[in-house]
Amino acid sequence: MTHPQVTPxxxxxxxxxxxxxxxxxxxxxxxxVADILAAIYxxxxxxxxxxxxxxxxxxxxKGHAALALYATLYLRGWIDAAALHSFHTDGTALGIHPEPIxxxxxxxxxxxxxxxxxGVGAAxxxxxxxxxxxxxxxxSDAELNEGSTWEAILFAAHHRLDNLIAVxxxxxxxALGYTHDVMRIDNPLERFRAFGWDAHDVDGHDVPGMxxxxxxxxxxxxxILVARTTFGKGVSYMENKIRWxxxxxxxxxxxxxxxxxxxxxxx
Numbered sequence: 001m002t003h004p005q006v007t008p009x010x011x012x013x014x015x016x017x018x019x020x021x022x023x024x025x026x027x028x029x030x031x032x033v034a035d036i037l038a039a040i041y042x043x044x045x046x047x048x049x050x051x052x053x054x055x056x057x058x059x060x061x062k063g064h065a066a067l068a069l070y071a072t073l074y075l076r077g078w079i080d081a082a083a084l085h086s087f088h089t090d091g092t093a094l095g096i097h098p099e100p101i102x103x104x105x106x107x108x109x110x111x112x113x114x115x116x117x118x119g120v121g122a123a124x125x126x127x128x129x130x131x132x133x134x135x136x137x138x139x140s141d142a143e144l145n146e147g148s149t150w151e152a153i154l155f156a157a158h159h160r161l162d163n164l165i166a167v168x169x170x171x172x173x174x175a176l177g178y179t180h181d182v183m184r185i186d187n188p189l190e191r192f193r194a195f196g197w198d199a200h201d202v203d204g205h206d207v208p209g210m211x212x213x214x215x216x217x218x219x220x221x222x223x224i225l226v227a228r229t230t231f232g233k234g235v236s237y238m239e240n241k242i243r244w245x246x247x248x249x250x251x252x253x254x255x256x257x258x259x260x261x262x263x264x265x266x267x
Contacts, residue, residue, distance in 0.1 A: 002042060002043050003040070003041065003042050003043075003076055005075050005224040006037075006038050006042035006075045006076055007038055007040045007042070007075075007078075008034040008035045008205070008207065009207050009261060009264070009265040010071070010075055011034040011037060011068055011071045011072055011075065012034045012233075012234050012261050013045075013126065013258070013261060014033055014044050014070075014071035014074065014084070015027065015030045015031060015034070015067050015071055016067055016076075016235075016249075016254065016257050016258055016261070017068060018067055018084065018085070018087045018088075019248065019249065020248070020254045021085070021087075022087055022088035022089070022250050023248045024067075024088050024096070024248055025244070025245065025246040025247050025248050026064045026066075026067065026243070026245065026246070027067075027232070027235075027238065027244055027248075027249065028066045028091065028141075028173075028231045028232035028244035028245055028248075029059070029062065029064050029068075029084060029110070029231070029237050030066075030067045030068035030263060031068070031231075031232050031234055031235060031238065032045070032169055032171045032204075032229045032230065032231050032232065032233055033062070033065050033068050033138060033169050033204075033229070034068055034230075034233065034234075035097075035204060035205045035206070035207050035210070035233070036167055036169065036204055036210065036227055036229075037069065037072045037138075038072070038207050039140050039207045039211050039214070040058060040136050040138075040167075041058075041072045041073075041075075041113065042156065043057075043211045044136070044211060044214050044215070045058060045136065046133070046134070048266065049052040049078075049079065049105040050073075050078045050080060051103070053155070054131060054132075054133055055133060056078060056133050056134045056136065056265075057122045057133065057134075057135045057136070058106065058117070058137075058138075058194060059106070059107050059109065059115045059116075059118050059119040059128075059136070059137040059138070060098055060105075060107075060109055060115065060138050060212070061109055061112070061113075061114070061115020061116055061118075061119070061137055061139045061140070062109075062112065062115070062138060062139060062140035062142060062169060063094065063097035063098055063108075063109030063111075063112075063121060064097060064108035064110065064114070065138075065169075066095070066096060066097050066098045066140055067087065067092075067188045069098055069105070070084060070094050070098075070102075071084070072121055072188075073102070073104040073105075074105070075131045076102050078104040079094075079102065079104065079200060080231075082103075084097070095112075097109060097110030098110075106122075107122075109253040112140065112142065112143050112163035113143050113145075113147075113148045113149050114145065114146075114148060115137055115138075115139060115143070115145030116137050116139060116143070116152040116153070116156075116166060117148055117149075117151070117152040118137075118150050119135045119136075119152075119164060119166065120152045120155055120156045120161065120164065122135045122163040122178075123135040123163050123164040123222075124161060125157070125160060126163055127159075127161070127163065132163075133163070134163045134164070134165060134198070135163060135164050135165070135168065136165050136166075136167070137164070137165070137166045137167070138166075138167050139167065139168045139169065139170060139173065140168075140169050140171075140175075141168055141169060141170045141171065141174075141185060141188075142174035142175075142179055142182070142249060143183065144168070144188070145183045145185075145190045145202050147203070150195075151255045151264050152191070153195050153197065154196075154224075156197070156222040157195055157196030157197055157221065157222060158196075160220055160221055160222070161222045162198075162217075162219065162220045162221055162222065162223070164222040165214060165217065165222075165223045165225070166222070166223070166225070167204075167210075167223075167224070167225045167227050168188065168224065168225070168226050168227060168247060169227055170188065170204065170226055170227055170228050170229060170233040171204075171206060171229045171230060172240070172241055173231050173240065173245070174232070174245070175240075175245050175246070177242065178242070184240060188226050189201055189226055192224050192226070195223050196221060196222075197221055197223065197224050198217065198222065198223045198224070199223040199224050199226060200213050200220035200223070200224070200225050200226065202225045202226065202227050202228070203226030203227070203228055204229035205223050205229060205230070210225060211225065213225060220247075230242050231244070231245075234255075234257075234260060234261045234264060235257040235260055236255075236260060237253070237256065238257070243248070
C-alpha cells in the first residue's frame, strides 16, 4: 500500500516550518534525507500501524535528522498536528533526536554509529521469530567512520540477514567538515561487497528509482543502497554548506527557502 501524501516536498516544507518556529538547526541533514524517507514510508515500509507487531522496522541511525522523520510520521498519520507543533518545546516527545516514547519510533538514536547495530539485532530477532518483516536502517556516511558500524556490517553478513536493508545518506559532509577531509571512505560499494553485502548505487533524490531498487532485492545477503545525496537539498544557499548542520534560519533565509521548494514543487 502506497501513501501518496508522504512526498519529499511535504517533508521539506514541514522541516522548514518547524525548524524556523523552534529556531533550531540540523536543517541541512533533514533536507538531505527527505527523498529517502519518502521512498521508505511512502512505498516500502509494510506497517498498518506503528504498534503492529508484524510491521517492518525503521531505524534512523542519523538521529540528528529527526525532524524529517517527525514530518514523515505526521504525513503517514501516526502523530497529529499538536504533537508535530510541540517539536523542541518543554516536555515534548519530539526532541532533537528521536525517542521510542513517540509512536513510530522504535529505537532511540543520536549517539552516531549505533543505529546499524540496532537494526541488525531487529533483523535477527525477526528471523528467530519466524517473521517476514524487514528492517530498514538510514545511516549517515560519517557513521562509516565508526568501528561499531563495521562490526555490525560483519555480523549481518555472517548471518546472511537478507531481511535487512540499509541506506547510506552519502552527502559527503558531517558536523565539523567534509567527509573526505575528516576520514575518506572511497569506493563504498566495493567496501560493502567485500564485507559480504549486496550493494547498490542509487540517486538519493530519485524516489521511484530507490523504490524500484529496493523491491528488486533478491540476494540472500544483507542489502545496502548507497544513496548519493546533496546536503541541504532544495535550498540553494544551504546545499553543501557545513554551517547548515547547526545554524537556524533568520526570517529572510526562511522566506527564500520556502520560495525555492515551492518553485521546485510546481516546476
